Amino acid sequence: MRKFLFIMRYSPWPGVIPGECLDMAMTVAAFDQAVSLLFLDDGVLQLQTGQIPPARYRGRVLNPVWDALELYDITTLWVEQESLRQRGLDATRLLRPIQLIRRPDVPDLIAAHDRVVSG
C-alpha cells in the first residue's frame, strides 16, 4: 500500500480541478491505497460552510461529496492554517473536522508520502 497525498489548492468553483482531484483521490482510495488530503492556498475555501454558488453556475457543488470520503476510508484531512487566516476563515467552523498544520511543516508532511498529486 502506498501513501498518497492529494493537495487541494483551488477554490471550489468555477473550475473543475477540485472535483476532478477529489474523484481521483476517491478512486485511488478504492484501490486500497492510503489517501490523505491537504487543503492549501485557495483550496481552504472548499471547506467553508454555507457555500452558495451563483445562480448561473452549472458545475458541481462539492459540499455533499465530502460525506462520501468515509465510504472510501479517506479520514486524514489536513488544512494549512496560514491559508485559513489569510482568507479570514475560522478553523472551528469548517465543513469537517480537520487537522491543522503550520506552513513550515508542510514540506515534512509532503515528504512523508510516497505519491503527491496537486490539484
Next chain:
Amino acid sequence: MVLTQWPADTADGGWPTTTAEGFLCDAGFWNEAVAIHLARGLGLELTAAHWEIIHFVRGYYLRYQHLPNMRMFVRAIQKELGTDKGNASYLHGLFPDSPLKQACLIAGTPKPPGCI
C-alpha cells in the same frame, strides 16, 4: 410507491423523457414504476437483489450528488452491503452488460463518468 404526476411534455404517453442512451433527462421524475419500465428497456426483470443495488445507487446519488466510477461503486457497495455484494461478479450477474451503467440508468441518475 405511487406514480407521481408527470409534466405534460413527457414522451410516450406520460413516461419521462430520456437521453438517446436511455438515461432519464431529469433524475427527479423517478419512481419504482419508472424503474421497471427502464429495466424492461434493457431486457431486465427486476428481482429483490436488483432493487437493493438500484436503491443503493439512487440513495448514493441523492445523498452525495456524486456519481462513482466502477471501482468506487464496488467499494461503496462493499462498505454498505458487504463483500458478498460488493464484487464485480455478483454485480455482473445482476446487470450483465455493465453493472454501473445499467444500475444508474434504472435508478434514474445521469450517466456516470467513464461509462461508454
